[in-house]
Amino acid sequence: MVTTKDELFSELLALQAEISSHLADMDASDDLTEGGTGYTNHPADDGTAVHDQQINHSTYQAAQERLRDVRDALARYEAGTYGICENCGREIDIARLEAIPYTRLCLRCAEQREYNAGMAQ
Numbered sequence: 001m002v003t004t005k006d007e008l009f010s011e012l013l014a015l016q017a018e019i020s021s022h023l024a025d026m027d028a029s030d031d032l033t034e035g036g037t038g039y040t041n042h043p044a045d046d047g048t049a050v051h052d053q054q055i056n057h058s059t060y061q062a063a064q065e066r067l068r069d070v071r072d073a074l075a076r077y078e079a080g081t082y083g084i085c086e087n088c089g090r091e092i093d094i095a096r097l098e099a100i101p102y103t104r105l106c107l108r109c110a111e112q113r114e115y116n117a118g119m120a121q
């Protein structure tokens, strides 16, 4: 079975919807913990609220970055440059796109970049 770019596009749309609703969920739970204006107030949850918020914060940021990547990928699809490596301009392997539909680099460039990042530290 070969995945087409059309299928990857639908997958990106689904991802975008999924992450958006995930972010909306986190926004809603933030309102409850921060404002205290929520209509549900379970005393049992209070002890873990701060801890949860710290986790939520990094999860939230990661989700926002992911959403940005997905939206960029959708924009590239519209522009007709989806699946083309931003670094070397070659076609990204469809297998790599299947694994990470919002990737902007081919495997070679991604590895190169990781290698360089490792060297810089």
Ligand SMILES: [Zn+2]
Pocket: 085, 086, 087, 088, 089, 090, 105, 106, 107, 108, 109, 110
């Ligand atoms: Zn490349």
